[in-house]
Amino acid sequence: MTPDRRHLPPAPPPADAPPPVDVPPQTDLSADARSLELAGLIRAEIESAPDSRITFARFMERALYEPGLGYYRQPADRPTDAGDFLTAPETHPIFGWTLARRIEEMWASLGEPRPFSLIEFGAGSGTLGLAILEGLRRHGSTGVLEALRYEPIESNPHRLADLARRFEEAGLADPLAHGTPAAEPAPGAEPAPAAAPAPAVGIVIANEFLDALPVHRVVQRGGRQLELFVVWRDRFAELAAEPSTPALAERLADDGVELVEAQVAEVCLGLERWLDDVAARIAAGYVIAIDYGYPAAELYGRRRLAGTLLGYSGHRVQDDPFADVGLTDLTAHVDFTAVERLAERRGFRAIGIATQSEFLIASGLEVELRTVQASPDTKTEDYLRARSGIVRMLDPRQMGRFRVLTLARGVLPGPR
Numbered sequence: 411m412t413p414d415r416r417h418l419p420p421a422p423p424p425a426d427a428p429p430p431v432d433v434p435p436q437t438d439l440s441a442d443a444r445s446l447e448l449a450g451l452i453r454a455e456i457e458s459a460p461d462s463r464i465t466f467a468r469f470m471e472r473a474l475y476e477p478g479l480g481y482y483r484q485p486a487d488r489p490t491d492a493g494d495f496l497t498a499p500e501t502h503p504i505f506g507w508t509l510a511r512r513i514e515e516m517w518a519s520l521g522e523p524r525p526f527s528l529i530e531f532g533a534g535s536g537t538l539g540l541a542i543l544e545g546l547r548r549h550g551s552t553g554v555l556e557a558l559r560y561e562p563i564e565s566n567p568h569r570l571a572d573l574a575r576r577f578e579e580a581g582l583a584d585p586l587a588h589g590t591p592a593a594e595p596a597p598g599a600e601p602a603p604a605a606a607p608a609p610a611v612g613i614v615i616a617n618e619f620l621d622a623l624p625v626h627r628v629v630q631r632g633g634r635q636l637e638l639f640v641v642w643r644d645r646f647a648e649l650a651a652e653p654s655t656p657a658l659a660e661r662l663a664d665d666g667v668e669l670v671e672a673q674v675a676e677v678c679l680g681l682e683r684w685l686d687d688v689a690a691r692i693a694a695g696y697v698i699a700i701d702y703g704y705p706a707a708e709l710y711g712r713r714r715l716a717g718t719l720l721g722y723s724g725h726r727v728q729d730d731p732f733a734d735v736g737l738t739d740l741t742a743h744v745d746f747t748a749v750e751r752l753a754e755r756r757g758f759r760a761i762g763i764a765t766q767s768e769f770l771i772a773s774g775l776e777v778e779l780r781t782v783q784a785s786p787d788t789k790t791e792d793y794l795r796a797r798s799g800i801v802r803m804l805d806p807r808q809m810g811r812f813r814v815l816t817l818a819r820g821v822l823p824g825p826r
């Protein structure tokens with residue numbers, strides 16, 4: 411879906427537009443051929459590995475991020491009506507306009523810093539970033555707009571190029587800091603990226619980003635915790651064996667979780683590395699993480715004994731994580747208890763956890779809708795479109811049940 415940009419007044423092209431983004435040349439291979447090539451590469455890694463197996467996190471890492479072949483390296487834009495899933499910001503810009511209200515409050519609580527960084531992990535083609543900036547304009551928040559540097563962090567160079575183009579078209583290239591690819595996701599506890607940027611005062615946003623980080627899978631069998639590895643048996647298959655790292659059991663123990671017999675669970679060790687990256691980027695400010703997920707007691711509770719790993723392809727759920735490698739989005743729900751605890755170890759404190767619907771309503775979603783309704787420029791179909799977007803964002807069976815975790819660092823108790 412193309413975002414509604416009618417509220418952006420035209421602006422002259424900026425003098426200091428960010429440098430162009432390098433986009434890899436498109437290959438002539440069909441999607442199926444790319445998938446086969448990627449499957450072949452992963453199979454070769456399995457066959458040459460000691461014990462002829464790899465962790466599921468390694469499989470997921472390659473399936474999502476293999477340069478030129480992984481799901482998040484494809485030229486096609488996936489979170490769209492025509493793609494595999496639709497995120498809340500893609501549903502309607504009112505999501506971003508509402509988030510802009512929070513950002514205004516947070517900027518004020520930080521003492522109106524200049525510059526003020528808005529760092530978005532998994533920025534995609536910039537739909538949320540554009541809607542936030544548009545929201546700030548709609549609210550007349552010129553102080554924030556003048557101070558703001560928007561820093562998209564996106565692993566897909568095609569999306570980053572789309573983002574730069576869209577910001578320029580919207581006359582918003584000025585607040586756009588040059589997009590930086592995130593540190594490559596790693597399943598293990600690798601060191602944080604060497605060249606950490608100078609820490610800023612600002613806000614980190616991650617919407618539907620954490621659920622894409624690679625996960626290890628564990629299973630409880632015969633009273634022991636085993637890990638589910640990926641092997642090749644004429645196709646990809648699972649094999650339960652001794653865990654590759656004690657960090658898996660440690661994470662669950664720190665969460666206070668005890669798996670029951672036959673329970674399968676996912677563990678995202680990459681959270682540590684992400685939080686290292688966030689902590690290196692933000693000296694003072696807030697983090698807003700929005701995603702599928704639950705506190706650990708719920709995530710690993712009796713209602714989810716098979717885990718939460720899912721694939722998405724063409725707006726359909728794909729139960730087999732090994733099908734159509736590189737063409738299927740793989741996700742696992744976020745363990746928000748672990749995010750909170752690991753963030754606290756890095757100097758953040760959790761100041762709120764809510765469902766997406768609670769968060770949006772508390773942030774002023776209804777005020778935004780009333781503003782749309784009251785505007786003489788609003789046509790009936792615009793209003794209906796905003797309303798139907800809101801219904802999806804608030805629906806407790808869909809995005810309304812997402813969790814929103816807000817963290818703060820270096821700030822006095824402030825907005826929630």
Ligand SMILES: C[S@@+](CC[C@H](N)C(=O)[O-])C[C@H]1O[C@@H](n2cnc3c(N)ncnc32)[C@H](O)[C@@H]1O
Pocket residue numbers: 482483489497498499500531532533534535537538563564565566569591592593594595616617618619622623
């Ligand atoms: C589900 S989409 C969400 C996009 C956007 N945040 C939204 O809400 O519409 C996830 C985005 O995160 C990007 N991404 C996934 N893993 C990433 C990583 N490790 N580093 C940077 N970007 C990543 C993907 O390329 C994709 O654009």
